[in-house]
Amino acid sequence: MRFSYPFRNCTVKNKFMAITVFGLILIVWFGNFSHSVGEIERRSVNNDLFNEIENLKRRVQELEHGQKVYPEVKFLNVKDRKRILITGGAGFVGSHLVDRLMIEGHEVTVVDNFFTGRKRNVEHWIGHENFELLNHDVINPLFIEVDQVYHLASPASPPNYMYNPVKTIKTNTIGTNNMLGLTKRVRGRLLLASTSEVYGDPEIHPQNEDYWGHVNPIGPRACYDEGKRVAETMCYAYHRQDGTEIRVARIFNTFGPRMHLNDGRVVSNFILQSLQDQPITIYGEGKQTRSFQYVSDLVDGLIRLMNSNYSMPVNIGNPDEYTIGDFAKIIKGLVGGNRKESQILQELKTILGWSPKVQLEVGLNRTIEYFRNELRRTTLDGRHFTKLPGGA
Ligand SMILES: NC(=O)c1ccc[n+]([C@@H]2O[C@H](COP(=O)([O-])OP(=O)(O)OC[C@H]3O[C@@H](n4cnc5c(N)ncnc54)[C@H](O)[C@@H]3O)[C@@H](O)[C@H]2O)c1
Incomplete structure (x- = not known):
């Protein structure tokens, strides 16, 4: 067999044109080829993204169907499990108290108007069968069935309680009256989160619970100091008049x-x-x-006081x-x-x-x-x- 060169009989000009056309065909073909490679690559990237999105969708569905992972809680049977209301439970101290009581296996309802509290402080419990979060202001009456009430709702730091002094007084007086009314109706027990500020600008150091305090009733801090003093008075009025069970914790500076x-x-x-x-x-x-106490030491003290038989006010703080x-x-x-x-x-x-413990x-x-x-x-x-x- 004889192999013949295709352009053997062509002129130089024709040969040049033929090579140019051939080159153009090659370029077009290579362009298409690389385009298809790009397309394949794009498809594979799209596939990866698609898989990623599918995974995320599955995760969202898991969350939507209640498969959120909660901190482990103990199981308490109906005899030991209590229904506990924590007012101000989305705040600093309240949220730590929520954690402790949830982990112990109780049913916890938080009532908060989110003035200084944040949902994110308790968001790890949202959706749990033992947990309920109500956006409610304690200056309005509340009707729920509970065994114990930890009444913490009140701004606690000077910039917060002086921001709206009238509201601070209302929260501590009308709010406390509402929570005492609820406690009386359900025949439960209320613990008031009072404060060392009830001693005002004390003339004696350290202050024990028998000291009546030294408070300026018209000063800028009075909305808080006097508000808490009235709250304590209300607790003992309900106790004497109706036999309502009360506990009063006078809390000193806490951090965490x-x-x-x-x-x-x-x-x-x-x-x-x-x-x-x-x-x-x-x-x-x-x-x-x-003096400063760590928040978990305070929470220990509050739970012990609530479950004790002692109904007089108790200072909770670090003595040193x-x-x-x-x-x-x-x-x-x-x-x-x-x-x-x-x-x-x-x-x-x-x-x-x-x-201290911590x-x-x-x-x-x-x-x-x-x-x-x-x-x-x-x-x-x-x-x-x-x-x-x-x-x-
Ligand atoms: N943190 C301390 O050092 C300290 C010291 C003494 C007493 N206390 C008392 O302990 C309690 C908790 O203090 P904290 O440091 O956690 O303060 P915080 O401001 O973090 O928490 C108070 C909570 O009460 C809520 N609240 C305020 N007004 C409300 C209303 N009208 N209705 C419903 N919820 C309302 C806030 O939104 C917040 O979640 C307060 O009663 C405070 O007086 C705290």
Whole structure:
């Protein structure tokens, strides 16, 4: 067989044209080929996206059908399980109390008007069969069936309670009257979250529960101090007149995760200033003393008091006071990470003689971590879930 060259009899010009046409055909063919490769790649990317979207859809469906993962709760049988109402349960202290009572296996209803509280403080329980969240203002009557009422609804920090003093008084008087009325109707028991502020500007130190206080009834803090004093008076009036079971906790300064960044008191101020590398503001020489308790110690105290037989007021706080100057130094050291915990503990034991259940530096580290996360947070998703009691 003889192989012949196709353009053997053509002129140079024709050969050139033939090669050009052939080249163009090659270019068009290659273009189509690469287009199809791109198309295939695009399809595979689309497939990946499609799979991703399908996975997300499945996840959303799981969530919609109640397969949310909740912290583990104990099972209490009907004899031991209580129906518990927590007013102000979406706030700082209230939400920690919710966590503890839920984990113990009780049925918890939170009533909150979200003035200072946040839904996200309790969102990890939303949808749980033992949990209910009601958007309700306690200055309006409430009719529900419960065994115990922890009445915490009230702004607690000076900027919050002075923001609307009339509302603060109404919440503490009309609101407390409504909750006492509810407790009386259901023959339950109410614990009032009162405050060390009922002692006002005390003339004696430390104040025990027999001290009647030294309060200016017309000062800027009176809406809170006097509001709580009337709330206590109401509790004992219901108790004497109708035999309503009451407990009164006079709470001292408390700190921990979920406390307000704008709380305006030393713990939040010092942590914020340290985290933002600003100098810590200390009024005077820093020799004035304060006491601070970690929120889980307070929650322990509240639950113990509620379930005790003791109906007179009880101070709940850390008995040991220490100077603002020392406190500022400790926070600065913890935020900077340049002081060992054991060194701090030793200092606290010798200077302050304090060894609480949750040691100060442990509590402060948890609070600092919460504040750090809150400052970094730029999206709704960037949340910080506080470790729940029991490691849940
Ligand atoms: N945190 C402390 O150091 C401290 C000290 C002494 C007493 N207390 C008392 O403990 C309780 C809780 O304090 P906290 O630090 O958690 O404060 P917080 O502001 O975080 O919580 C108070 C909660 O009550 C809610 N609330 C306010 N007014 C309401 C109303 N009219 N109806 C329904 N809900 C309402 C708020 O939205 C918030 O969720 C308060 O009664 C406070 O007086 C706290």
